[in-house]
Amino acid sequence: MNCLEFRRRTLIDPNDPHPARLAHKETCERCARFSEQMLYQDELIREAADINAPEGFAARILLNQSLQSQSRRPTRWYWLSLAASFLLAVVLIPPLLQQEPAFEERLAVHMEHHNVLESEHDVFAASPEGIAEVLAGADTALPPEIGNIRYAATCIVDGETMAHLMVEHDDGDYVVFLVPERQLPSYAFETDDWTGEVTPILARSMVVMGMARQTDPTRVRSLTEHLSHQFQQRLSPSGTI
């Protein structure tokens, strides 16, 4: 087997057990490296393509089949099945609701992987166009006095789209999330790693956070009030720009 044929077979299946292919791999360093690349790529595919089914999905399928299987005239079995379905919902749903983590906990988990305050990069260089695009995605625009936005990205936290900013002030950097799709109540929070405030802004919400043990909660509160006022100036009363 020559190198061309080896690569052709490897691209079709990196685990191809053809004896001639395996023998060639033993003798050709370049092809062996190519084979390793393809095996690694397949590993990445497995990881990247691993999408989880929703919670309780199998139970819903069974429930759906159970309801569909009943005859049109309700029988004793129909009512028993309905009662069983109700019981299933009562048993399944409360634990799911109880287990849902608080909003700030979900942000904290997101920040474990996307903490730009601790990034290795020194300069984020958020361009004006990039910032405008991210803010437009959160259904808002750049207010006049927000501070220096050093980083802007559109993030998805547990299926919810939000703008993720890093804003530089004289006393340090703060993380700001703009949540365009719902209005949360106003409250302060402390997690292991973060001190923050959640505040509603018309039809949406904003979160301002600083790293715990380095940030004064009263400063977060005053910054939140300032930013809330700034963003409200950029929104119409109906909540649109």
Added chain:
Amino acid sequence: MSQLSQLSQHKQKKYENLVQAYSSWLYRYAYWLTGDKPVSEDLVQETFLRAWRFLDSLKEESSAKSWLTTILRRENARRFERKQLEYSDVEMDTLPATQTDFDARPEVIALRVALRKLPAKYREPLILQVLEGYTLDDIASIMSLPRNTVATRLHRARQKLKQQLEKDDRVANELP
């Protein structure tokens, strides 16, 4: 217990086993076919409803997964017919990301993006082979394609992914 009742219980048990064993895989497969989570849920629901109706035609449990996968493909094709759309490649890169892309290593994120950009006719056999270990013959049977066509598509799929990843600086340095 009457014989009819016993048969009914047996069928129900068989069905439940299929749902528990394969609903996650079918959901994953449906997602990479459609790029849409709600549509994927609906597709899988429809697949299992159909499977329930024709469960008696499944003679060997060992072929259940391929059988269900084929049903799902057909349900997806019917979805396009109902919408009177051409059954063409779904351009996944125009769909919003549904995973939190920052919750993964950069090379995994890059590959997920590249996978979304891959035309469906290349992506589908790759998913079947890499995620579930289907052979070329299995894939040819599921997709109703000649074996050589499947081989060609797998070849092109990996080649395109490799080219895409090599363009991405985040990944190029991580490749062995």
